[in-house]
Amino acid sequence: MEDYSLPELPYGYGELEPYMSEEQLRVHHDKHHKAYVDGANAIIKKLADARKSGEMPDMKSALKSLSWNVGGHVLHSLFWKNLAPKGGKMGGALAEAIKKEFGSEERFKAEFNETAKSIEGSGWAALAFCRKSKRMFLMQIEKHNTNMYPGFEIIMVLDMFEHAYYIDHRNDKAKFIENFWKIVNWEEVGRRFEG
Numbered sequence: 402m403e404d405y406s407l408p409e410l411p412y413g414y415g416e417l418e419p420y421m422s423e424e425q426l427r428v429h430h431d432k433h434h435k436a437y438v439d440g441a442n443a444i445i446k447k448l449a450d451a452r453k454s455g456e457m458p459d460m461k462s463a464l465k466s467l468s469w470n471v472g473g474h475v476l477h478s479l480f481w482k483n484l485a486p487k488g489g490k491m492g493g494a495l496a497e498a499i500k501k502e503f504g505s506e507e508r509f510k511a512e513f514n515e516t517a518k519s520i521e522g523s524g525w526a527a528l529a530f531c532r533k534s535k536r537m538f539l540m541q542i543e544k545h546n547t548n549m550y551p552g553f554e555i556i557m558v559l560d561m562f563e564h565a566y567y568i569d570h571r572n573d574k575a576k577f578i579e580n581f582w583k584i585v586n587w588e589e590v591g592r593r594f595e596g
């Protein structure tokens with residue numbers, strides 16, 4: 402058993418420029434993501450301490466907070482990996498599956514954009530895969546943990562919390578999403594799909 406830890410980025414902080422600034426990425430990774438890691442570890446410790454002392458914590462409150470923090474950590478860890486300085490192109494089995502499900506890459510992107518833009522409050526747009534039906538699904542995750550399909554594999558995520566874009570784009574969500582498509586690591590997304 403071990404604590405959660407903040408993963409290093411698979412690229413330099415300035416390498417996603419001009420699509421995502423070094424300042425934006427530093428604050429996002431070093432402050433926001435780290436806060437979820439620290440938050441998750443703190444609650445796990447609190448639960449472990451309570452088991453030792455025999456007291457019963459407020460489980461509803463502890464688990465709600467644990468879900469928020471673990472969800473934040475897991476989704477951010479996915480998000481960093483599905484970005485890359487040179488995005489490349491969607492290909493292989495992933496491109497075929499997307500075409501089969503959505504009709505075309507353009508339609509998939511349009512639906513994904515709408516999913517991202519219309520999130521109520523803070524959340525994530527995600528592409529997910531259901532092993533049972535072998536279908537691709539769009540997922541509009543509110544916060545880090547609401548509206549999720551249990552057990553589906555998450556293939557690609559886009560962070561739509563304001564903290565992901567306020568330094569670079571203020572309130573211009575559309576510009577943030579447009580820039581996201583320039584730095585999608587299609588190789589990694591394809592690998593996740595095939596895995």
Ligand code: MN
Nearest residue numbers: 433560562565
């Ligand atoms: Mn974030």
